[in-house]
């Protein structure tokens with residue numbers, strides 16, 4: 241097990257040590273794992289290149305650290321508890337021993353399909369145990385997994401399959417989400433028409449609906465597993481060999497394939513899991529995220545299983561069949577640590593406090609949030625009505641690219657403050673810089689959040705595009721990793737995340753690039769151009785507001801066109817990217833060089849007229865028209 245901090249002075253001591261001697265600090269954490277060959281050097285780095293390598297020459301297999309390391313003690317302990325969408329359906333428990341067997345069998349299946357070290361295997365699955373099994377099986381044979389969230393469209397899936405040049409896709413006949421059935425196989429088939437690299441498709445049976453099957457290409461999971469051998473030798477990996485690719489949105493149109501490697505990611509997710517949640521042996525831990533996002537990778541699968549924890553995996557949604565689904569699950573399994581998003585909390589808050597009031601949830605000890613800033617009202621509701629005033633809340637700030645939690649309280653140890661992510665974890669050196677790159681020291685400062693020293697869990701590159709990695713994270717402020725977030729450090733030295741300052745919006749805790757949504761809108765033949773900004777939304781945190789230029793607009797067509805644009809975006813990206821509001825306009829505010837001045841659009845949707853200097857606009861008269869249109873649309 242990784243070293244565990246248990247007091248505030250212990251945290252302060254570890255933090256100081258991690259700064260004074262970072263390589264000594266991380267070497268000590270890494271020593272708690274099983275390495276087939278030890279590293280020869282802890283760290284090599286240069287943020288200007290940029291290049292980061294941890295545990296150089298170290299050899300290991302991450303699944304050996306999950307299974308072989310724990311099996312002697314934990315064979316009969318539940319590793320995964322799977323709770324289905326429908327509470328009337330039976331749940332499923334996989335002990336460490338059972339999960340180990342399934343992972344080994346599927347690893348052998350993958351080998352029989354010709355998958356080897358370094359090959360990419362994509363998953364487009366609902367939240368079923370096979371998803372976790374497949375990820376670990378891929379890792380066992382040294383291949384690279386790339387999970388695509390099941391809510392993405394065929395186009396979005398195809399783009400990711402092509403970029404990763406995936407050899408095998410694992411999908412399901414369908415998935416359940418509340419009252420809905422999601423036709424995953426049909427969507428996958430559509431994507432596969434444009435994804436020639438995919439040779440085989442493994443299909444998990446979930447809904448048992450009849451689905452199209454392509455002879456020779458498509459294979460049922462169950463058929464393949466029936467005869468698979470129960471042991472598969474783990475492939476020895478270099479610490480810096482890739483573990484997975486996970487696509488996320490950036491400020492330009494194309495999604496970024498964030499690449500995480502084996503050794504550093506293992507050390508970092510396990511260390512942060514144990515310390516942030518203060519997980520104790522025998523606890524039941526429940527992260528309600530989807531494995532399609534980084535939170536599920538790091539804190540449903542890898543972090544907890546590396547620490548020998550019992551991790552609950554939930555297929556459904558918080559509000560179906562009724563808005564007490566989470567509270568039911570917490571009582572059913574005696575959950576001790578619960579981790580979810582501010583969006584889910586706000587959605588449940590809106591349903592009233594009588595729902596959590598009917599559940600004592602006595603087992604709960606720690607609550608967590610992730611993905612977006614949490615507003616004070618939601619924080620207090622979570623604290624008072626879910627935690628019954630006795631559970632600390634860990635507001636964890638991090639990103640797909642950071643691999644694990646970076647700034648967060650340690651549960652029950654760091655004094656919390658609503659809406660504050662509080663203090664950096666050991667080894668993490670946040671720094672605030674102004675727009676000119678000057679570091680702002682001391683208290684009560686606000687600016688761009690950067691990190692000035694590497695940590696083991698950080699992304700090493702963007703798949704196939706190292707130059708873009710450099711541009712996106714290391715160019716705005718040379719020598720620093722730039723997060724894209726604004727931040728404030730208050731009089732106590734506590735950090736409060738203020739949200740994205742680039743062209744990325746955070747909808748329900750999901751990152752979406754405005755350019756990606758604009759490209760989708762612009763595909764409509766009647767649209768000349770568009771600009772998308774985030775606006776404050778009571779449940780989603782940020783909603784999507786689109787200003788759309790339509791040259792030949794006739795008022796009677798407004799609603800029809802709106803609907804068709806919304807449908808178009810859902811088809812091109814997925815339902816998560818649907819605009820909430822669409823305002824048709826005659827033009828967008830532009831500088832002489834033709835750039836859209838989004839600052840103005842952002843002000844308008846925040847009900848502000850504090851535009852600053854607009855003298856560089858070529859069309860200043862458009863601003864009044866935009867404001868008038870905004871008022872007409874939004875009352």
Ligand code: PRX
Pocket residue numbers: 488534535609610611612613614635636637638639640641661723724725737738739740746749750751
């Ligand atoms: O803006 C920050 C916000 O989510 C972004 C990262 O999104 P993603 O890569 O999808 O990962 C989400 C799950 C780790 C960040 O740049 N964010 C994440 N956590 C918080 C947050 N904003 C405020 N408070 C948080 N706790």
